[in-house]
Structure formats: C-alpha cells, structure tokens
Amino acid sequence: MTPFGAKMRALRRERGISQKDMARALGVSAAYLSALEHGHRGAPNWAFVQKVIGYFNIIWDEAEELENLVWSSDPRVVIDTAGLPPEATRLANLLSRNIRQMDEATVRALLALVEAKIKP
The missing domain is CATH 1.10.260.40 (lambda repressor-like DNA-binding domains)
Structure with a gap:
C-alpha cells in the first residue's frame, strides 16, 4: 500500500x-x-x-x-546513484534487495532517520 x-x-x-x-x-x-x-x-x-x-x-x-x-507513492522506485559515493549505491541496493524482509518497525525507524537528516 x-x-x-x-x-x-x-x-x-x-x-x-x-x-x-x-x-x-x-x-x-x-x-x-x-x-x-x-x-x-x-x-x-x-x-x-x-x-x-x-x-x-x-x-x-x-x-x-x-x-x-x-510524491511519495510510486511503488516502483528507481534510484540513480551515478556520481554519488559508493556507500550511496550500496545503501540503495541493500534497500532494494531487503526492504520486503524488513518489519514495519524497522521501516519506520529508517524512514524517521532519513527524514530527520533531510529536514531543514
């Protein structure tokens, strides 16, 4: 959903x-x-x-x-990490491969962490 x-x-x-x-x-x-x-x-x-x-x-x-x-509801996300550090590409690939195995609490915790880093 x-x-x-x-x-x-x-x-x-x-x-x-x-x-x-x-x-x-x-x-x-x-x-x-x-x-x-x-x-x-x-x-x-x-x-x-x-x-x-x-x-x-x-x-x-x-x-x-x-x-x-x-804007946050496209279920088929593509992340372009070209030109970013190798860690960004690794993170994108780890999420891509493992997000279906994560429980809701883990997803919420990661989301909160990322949102906290991008808010002014």
Missing part, C-alpha cells in the same frame, strides 16, 4: 463510501481504485488527485497533504 492509497482508503472508509461508488463518481473502474489503494499502480496524475480532493470536498491542509502524498 502506498501513502496516497492508504489516505484515500481511510477517507473513503471514514465516509462509508464503497470503491464501486467512488469509482463511478470519478469516472474510473473499481479495479483501478483497488490497485491504487493496494499499491499496485503508480502514483496518480495531478488531474486525478484533484478529482479525489473535490469528491471528498476537502480543503486547505488536508488537500495539500493528499497532494504531497502522491
């Missing part, structure tokens, strides 16, 4: 809306919504995100949060 898919699912469930009803309203298939929610589709485009925001009638911070989640 991607961050965008998890948020969209939470919004839908909070409001008691089925995938089928939401899909019909947005002009997509229920299978597409299911794939988005489960992380089997790439990040949606800007126009689709705007439809979702309008559908749920969300504004300001919550709309911005949903838009920002798209």
Whole structure:
C-alpha cells in the first residue's frame, strides 16, 4: 500500500463510501481504485488527485497533504546513484534487495532517520 492509497482508503472508509461508488463518481473502474489503494499502480496524475480532493470536498491542509502524498507513492522506485559515493549505491541496493524482509518497525525507524537528516 502506498501513502496516497492508504489516505484515500481511510477517507473513503471514514465516509462509508464503497470503491464501486467512488469509482463511478470519478469516472474510473473499481479495479483501478483497488490497485491504487493496494499499491499496485503508480502514483496518480495531478488531474486525478484533484478529482479525489473535490469528491471528498476537502480543503486547505488536508488537500495539500493528499497532494504531497502522491510524491511519495510510486511503488516502483528507481534510484540513480551515478556520481554519488559508493556507500550511496550500496545503501540503495541493500534497500532494494531487503526492504520486503524488513518489519514495519524497522521501516519506520529508517524512514524517521532519513527524514530527520533531510529536514531543514
């Protein structure tokens, strides 16, 4: 599941809306919504995100949060380490090979560590 898919699912469930009803309203298939929610589709485009925001009638911070989640929701990530130190390439490859074996606590700890290093 991607961050965008998890948020969209939470919004839908909070409001008691089925995938089928939401899909019909947005002009997509229920299978597409299911794939988005489960992380089997790439990040949606800007126009689709705007439809979702309008559908749920969300504004300001919550709309911005949903838009920002798209940028961290591509389930097929490619990391270009060309020109970076060898350790960066090693890290990218270790994550690529081992992330499926990591438990949720480990993933959260690594995410917190990386986010702490990139925030101003």
